[in-house]
Amino acid sequence: MPGTDPLLLDEISLLLVWTAVAIYVLAFIAYAIDLARRSDLAIKAKDEVVARELVTAGGGGVIDASGGASASGGSVTKPRYLWARMGTALIALGFLFHLAATVLRGIAAERVPWSNMYEFALTGVLLVVAVYLVALTRFDLRFLGSLISGLAVVLLGGATLAFHVEVVPLADPLKSVWLVIHVFVASLATALFALAFGLSVMQLLQARRERKLAIAASTDAAPPRRSFLQTLPNADALESLAYRFAIVGFIFWTFTLIAGSIWANDAWGRFWGFDTKEVWTFVIWVLYAGYIHARATRGWRGTRSAWLSIIGFVAVLFNFTIVNVFFKGLHAYSGLTS
Amino acid sequence: MTDSADGVLRPSDHADAAPGSGDDIASPRLGVVGWLRWGWRQLTSMRTALVLLLLLAIAAVPGSLVPQRSADPNGVTQYFTDNPDLAPVLENLSLFDVYTSPWFSAIYILLFISLIGCVLPRTKHHWKALRSEPPRTPARLSRLDDHRTVTVSVPEGQDASEVAASAVDTAAAQLRKSGYRVARYDGRGTFSVSAERGYLRETGNLVFHAALVGVLIAVGVGGGFTYTGQRVLVEGQAFTNSLLDYSSFNPGRFVDSNALAPYSMTLDRFDVTYVPPGQPGSGQAGDFAANVTTLTPGGERQEGQVRVNHPLDVQGDRVYLLGNGYAPTVTIRNAEGVEVFHDSVAFLPQDANMTSLGVIKVADGMPEQLGLIGFFYPTMDTLTSGALTSTYGDLEYPVLTLRVYAGDLGIDDGTPRSVYTLDPTDMTQIAGGDSGTPALTLMPGDTQDLPNGLGSITFENEAPEGATGYAGSVKRFASLSIHRDLAGPWVLAFATLATLGLLAALFVPRRRMWVKATPEGSAIRVEYAGLARGEDPTLAAAVDQVVERHRSSLPAPDDQSRPDTGKVD
Ligand code: HEM
Numbered sequence: 087m088p089g090t091d092p093l094l095l096d097e098i099s100l101l102l103v104w105t106a107v108a109i110y111v112l113a114f115i116a117y118a119i120d121l122a123r124r125s126d127l128a129i130k131a132k133d134e135v136v137a138r139e140l141v142t143a144g145g146g147g148v149i150d151a152s153g154g155a156s157a158s159g160g161s162v163t164k165p166r167y168l169w170a171r172m173g174t175a176l177i178a179l180g181f182l183f184h185l186a187a188t189v190l191r192g193i194a195a196e197r198v199p200w201s202n203m204y205e206f207a208l209t210g211v212l213l214v215v216a217v218y219l220v221a222l223t224r225f226d227l228r229f230l231g232s233l234i235s236g237l238a239v240v241l242l243g244g245a246t247l248a249f250h251v252e253v254v255p256l257a258d259p260l261k262s263v264w265l266v267i268h269v270f271v272a273s274l275a276t277a278l279f280a281l282a283f284g285l286s287v288m289q290l291l292q293a294r295r296e297r298k299l300a301i302a303a304s305t306d307a308a309p310p311r312r313s314f315l316q317t318l319p320n321a322d323a324l325e326s327l328a329y330r331f332a333i334v335g336f337i338f339w340t341f342t343l344i345a346g347s348i349w350a351n352d353a354w355g356r357f358w359g360f361d362t363k364e365v366w367t368f369v370i371w372v373l374y375a376g377y378i379h380a381r382a383t384r385g386w387r388g389t390r391s392a393w394l395s396i397i398g399f400v401a402v403l404f405n406f407t408i409v410n411v412f413f414k415g416l417h418a419y420s421g422l423t424s
Numbered sequence: 425m426t427d428s429a430d431g432v433l434r435p436s437d438h439a440d441a442a443p444g445s446g447d448d449i450a451s452p453r454l455g456v457v458g459w460l461r462w463g464w465r466q467l468t469s470m471r472t473a474l475v476l477l478l479l480l481a482i483a484a485v486p487g488s489l490v491p492q493r494s495a496d497p498n499g500v501t502q503y504f505t506d507n508p509d510l511a512p513v514l515e516n517l518s519l520f521d522v523y524t525s526p527w528f529s530a531i532y533i534l535l536f537i538s539l540i541g542c543v544l545p546r547t548k549h550h551w552k553a554l555r556s557e558p559p560r561t562p563a564r565l566s567r568l569d570d571h572r573t574v575t576v577s578v579p580e581g582q583d584a585s586e587v588a589a590s591a592v593d594t595a596a597a598q599l600r601k602s603g604y605r606v607a608r609y610d611g612r613g614t615f616s617v618s619a620e621r622g623y624l625r626e627t628g629n630l631v632f633h634a635a636l637v638g639v640l641i642a643v644g645v646g647g648g649f650t651y652t653g654q655r656v657l658v659e660g661q662a663f664t665n666s667l668l669d670y671s672s673f674n675p676g677r678f679v680d681s682n683a684l685a686p687y688s689m690t691l692d693r694f695d696v697t698y699v700p701p702g703q704p705g706s707g708q709a710g711d712f713a714a715n716v717t718t719l720t721p722g723g724e725r726q727e728g729q730v731r732v733n734h735p736l737d738v739q740g741d742r743v744y745l746l747g748n749g750y751a752p753t754v755t756i757r758n759a760e761g762v763e764v765f766h767d768s769v770a771f772l773p774q775d776a777n778m779t780s781l782g783v784i785k786v787a788d789g790m791p792e793q794l795g796l797i798g799f800f801y802p803t804m805d806t807l808t809s810g811a812l813t814s815t816y817g818d819l820e821y822p823v824l825t826l827r828v829y830a831g832d833l834g835i836d837d838g839t840p841r842s843v844y845t846l847d848p849t850d851m852t853q854i855a856g857g858d859s860g861t862p863a864l865t866l867m868p869g870d871t872q873d874l875p876n877g878l879g880s881i882t883f884e885n886e887a888p889e890g891a892t893g894y895a896g897s898v899k900r901f902a903s904l905s906i907h908r909d910l911a912g913p914w915v916l917a918f919a920t921l922a923t924l925g926l927l928a929a930l931f932v933p934r935r936r937m938w939v940k941a942t943p944e945g946s947a948i949r950v951e952y953a954g955l956a957r958g959e960d961p962t963l964a965a966a967v968d969q970v971v972e973r974h975r976s977s978l979p980a981p982d983d984q985s986r987p988d989t990g991k992v993d
Contacts, residue, residue: 092704093704252704253704254699254704254705254708255705255708255710256710257708257710258710258711258712258732259732259733261710261733262733264733326961329959330961333930336926336930337926337927337930340926344919344920344923347915347916347919348916349733351909351912352733352735353733354744355652355735355742355905356652356907357909358643359494360487360494360495360523361495362488365485365488368484369481369485372477372480372481373478373481375477376474376477376478376481379474381439382434382438382439382470383437383470383474384437384438384471385471386439386471386474387439409488413488
């Protein structure tokens with residue numbers, strides 16, 4: 087944009103980023119209050135429909151009345167979670183500021199806003215929130231709201247503090263259509279993995295609770311404490327939903343790997359060289375392939391495969407933060423001068 | 425083993441296999457064949473595949489922590505200097521060559537043997553399944569999770585059996601239209617159609633796994649036909665594509681190094697732009713472009729550009745731009761005024777502002793051999809410490825400083841020496857350092873006397889006639905890398921195939937559907953049921969859809985029709 091000062095645009099963009107972070111903090115608080123109050127609301131709702139007490143399914147698992155409701159929501163007795171609604175409204179508002187900030191940064195730089203560490207975080211977190219919001223239209227995933235908004239606050243705020251750099255012209259190796267495609271698809275995959283991660287964490291918590299309930303039902307051990315978990319889908323439902331996000335993420339990650347190789351072949355004259363970043367992209371791909379396999383392996387379905395999904399996402403975060411900043415390699419694009 | 429009526433064959437420890445069907449506990453007495461068969465079954469089990477995959481992920485990690493010879497040979501050398509005690513230990517564990525190490529190879533070779541052992545029987549089985557009919561309709565559809573029943577009264581004057589038969593005909597036609605393979609199973613007063621779709625899911629899975637083998641083979645075999653060579657070209661210089669003209673050359677096992685594509689290439693001009701001072705990113709260089717002319721044996725002349733991310737295709741080779749820098753042109757004359765050295769010498773950049781380091785060797789024509797170690801500063805400035813530095817990458821105030829050594833260069837005994845380093849052990853320093861004579865300092869166009877009356881040295885100004893300032897006063901060089909890669913296209917093809925297979929394997933639902941009509945007096949009972957083969961989150965909706973479509977083609981359903989679901993929500 088000739089005539090506009092890129093520095094000024096970037097400053098406005100930064101202001102919008104911090105506004106978004108502040109709103110994400112509020113969303114986090116609202117979602118956290120929601121989780122804290124959910125079990126009470128669920129109890130009240132349950133009192134109204136006593137008939138829907140704990141149901142023991144034929145398979146021997148213990149399923150909560152509300153927990154048994156499919157993740158797509160719409161259970162008749164579903165209590166109205168006011169705080170969750172507030173959280174969703176806030177995270178959507180934060181998203182708008184965040185989107186504006188990202189677009190403005192792109193305009194200031196006159197290129198796609200994902201060309202250095204700060205911008206990866208900006209766009210990557212934007213996609214995490216976007217995928218969450220889109221998923222909300224199909225599934226009631228608001229129990230992940232505090233995790234998603236918390237992640238957004240930490241990653242976006244942290245990246246802005248630690249990695250923000252002025253807009254400078256792109257270095258030659260980054261001038262490629264593959265920057266646009268490869269990095270964007272990688273961020274999209276990350277966003278899907280993030281949701282799968284959240285669901286897998288909930289699945290583990292839920293599975294632990296279900297085990298305790300089963301024990302309590304067969305002995306006279308004390309039942310587990312009330313918690314928001316009783317308002318969540320059961321562990322199986324959480325697992326299959328996590329799987330659905332993870333396989334879409336896996337497809338995008340596969341594409342990231344291939345696109346990255348094509349780019350590497352253009353830039354460095356070899357499509358694969360076990361550069362640190364390539365190693366980690368490969369490790370993550372193999373981990374998720376392992377996760378998909380585990381889901382189909384007897385004895386690994388359930389808790390063990392959930393751990394693989396969690397480890398996979400930890401590797402994704404590690405790849406983005408530690409590997410980018412501290413590991414030596416050809417992918418020197420953090421934009422930070424060490 | 426897995427139920428073969430399934431249509432898909434799975435290792436016995438697949439989550440869908442019937443519990444207890446696996447051979448988790450080894451049978452008591454096994455002969456050699458029995459043990460082999462047991463071992464093979466272990467190797468091709470899901471659990472082994474999973475463990476090997478996880479091992480592969482873990483085994484790949486050390487290669488990102490320790491420098492690798494393949495990616496960063498200088499890093500390895502540095503590591504040996506920094507950790508003299510630890511490095512040999514790591515060396516013994518192949519930790520500097522992780523991806524070609526015995527243990528890494530063992531993991532992926534086992535994984536791929538397991539994969540082939542897993543995929544072959546499944547392919548055979550799937551091939552059969554593809555040409556067999558959907559299985560018989562189960563006797564009691566109501567046992568299935570996704571099950572609906574509709575009761576329809578037979579219109580006055582029609583035969584219940586006929587209505588039932590034609591209802592199933594319609595269902596079969598509708599199912600076939602939505603991509604199901606169908607088979608009729610009528611008998612004992614009932615009429616039914618059994619339908620199956622989504623064979624593509626298994627096909628995709630098999631294609632995916634097979635394509636991974638393809639990727640591995642393409643990398644392994646293709647690598648043997650691949651070569652890379654490096655060459656530094658100064659503006660105006662040419663090279664021919666033959667082994668002799670490369671500074672380094674790495675051929676694959678099957679490459680005939682004497683039969684490279686015959687062409688020659690001249691570097692006409694090297695372009696680069698700099699962000700001017702005062703702007704964000706000031707001093708940053710970019711838009712590197714090596715403008716070259718290639719000459720084919722047929723005498724065809726072609727101009728082209730080699731840029732970062734944009735290699736140049738020449739006769740099946742690809743030319744990449746690896747680096748660039750300055751190549752000061754220096755002329756040295758001896759005491760008699762005879763020219764003993766005249767060349768543009770590539771100086772290697774040491775920092776972002778192109779402070780560059782280079783070596784000049786004069787082997788003949790002087791009383792003793794001469795070695796000069798030079799620093800070139802395109803825009804020279806003096807630090808407060810008195811040391812010189814460059815503050816900008818372009819030629820604003822170019823200065824060349826040289827330390828001079830006289831003695832034996834150590835190149836006459838045939839030991840290969842890098843052109844970028846000078847070993848001064850058998851030489852005396854005669855200018856610069858502690859020699860008592862200051863280092864030589866020249867700008868383009870300057871001539872100075874060498875110390876001890878040895879002669880003179882000129883830093884040639886290469887700027888064209890009439891140029892202003894120092895623009896163009898020093899030549900640039902491009903460091904080019906020439907590749908022939910036969911693996912790449914194949915790897916890409918197999919990777920694309922794998923991705924397509926993966927898409928089908930993950931997202932095409934494989935399911936069975938049954939519609940059964942049973943006459944009951946003056947009514948018929950129509951049952952619908954669906955069964956997922958593998959992940960299928962949309963099965964219930966699909967059954968509903970089948971019911972919906974079929975019902976609209978039936979006579980008005982009875983009042984007491986009950987679209988009950990088998991599932992407890
Ligand atoms: C290089 C190693 C391997 C990789 C990267 C890999 C990756 C994958 C992926 C991504 C899937 C999910 C997509 C699909 O369903 O087709 C899958 C599924 C599957 N793989 Fe592999 N695999 C490997 C080796 C093996 C081996 C050695 C076996 C045999 C033991 C095997 C058996 C299977 C089976 C049976 C499925 C279907 C799972 C299901 O029913 O959902 N794979 N594999």
